[in-house]
Amino acid sequence: MAAVDLIDRAVDQAREKAEAAGAAVRLLHGDATRLDELDAPGPFDLFFDLSCYCGIPLHRRDAYAAGLTHRAAPGARLLMFGYGPEPLGNPIPEVTSWAAGVTPDELRARFAGWELLDVTPGTNSVPTFWFTLRRDA
Ligand SMILES: C[S@@+](CC[C@H](N)C(=O)[O-])C[C@H]1O[C@@H](n2cnc3c(N)ncnc32)[C@H](O)[C@@H]1O
Structure with missing residues (x-):
């Protein structure tokens, strides 16, 4: 792990x-958008993202998706919690380019070769989602 x-x-x-x-x-x-620089070759059956992707700048998100796709075993799952696109301010000062949250449509478009199986609203006071994606077999 x-x-x-x-x-x-x-x-x-x-x-x-x-x-x-x-x-x-x-x-x-x-950097989760530069996994090639890390010792994490995979393949992995499960990825878990708790409120990371939704804060990644939009121009780095394709690299994030490619990094996971490259390391995903057939049928792998990605479980993701994320904030919706509403402005939330920047809770992480070190991450200077706070981005636009995440939506189901964005994940469908961004994660080619994955199926968005489930979207469950979170219980937060602002819009949040639990996403389940499955890599094609
Ligand atoms: C909202 S916090 C959630 C932290 C943790 N998942 C939790 O629930 O306690 C988002 C985390 O994503 C990390 N993060 C943001 N961008 C990242 C990136 N490109 N690569 C790796 N980690 C990143 C931040 O440093 C921060 O720890």
């Missing part, structure tokens, strides 16, 4: 949590 984050502190916190839970996770400090 591997996990990626752009921010050192997030990786450090994840390491502490993984150790406390006894979970064997390879924690990588890097």
Whole structure:
């Protein structure tokens, strides 16, 4: 199992949590839109994105999708939680180009070779979604 984050502190916190839970996770400090620069060749059966993609600048999203597609086993799942496109401000000052949220239509267009199986609204006070995508077999 591997996990990626752009921010050192997030990786450090994840390491502490993984150790406390006894979970064997390879924690990588890097850019999820540049997976070729990381030691995460895959293939993977499952990807989990909790509110990362929806903050990635639009011009880097094709690279994100390509990176996952390249590493996905046939039939792999991508479970994603994301904020909708409404303006939310920037909760992560280190990520200076806060982007436009995510919609079902954008995921369908962006993730060629994947099927959007399910969209479940979140329970937040602003529009959020839980997405399930499946890589073609
Ligand atoms: C809203 S936070 C969610 C953090 C974590 N998933 C959680 O629920 O506690 C979004 C995370 O995505 C990371 N992130 C944003 N852009 C990224 C990128 N291009 N590559 C890797 N991580 C990124 C941020 O550093 C931040 O830790």
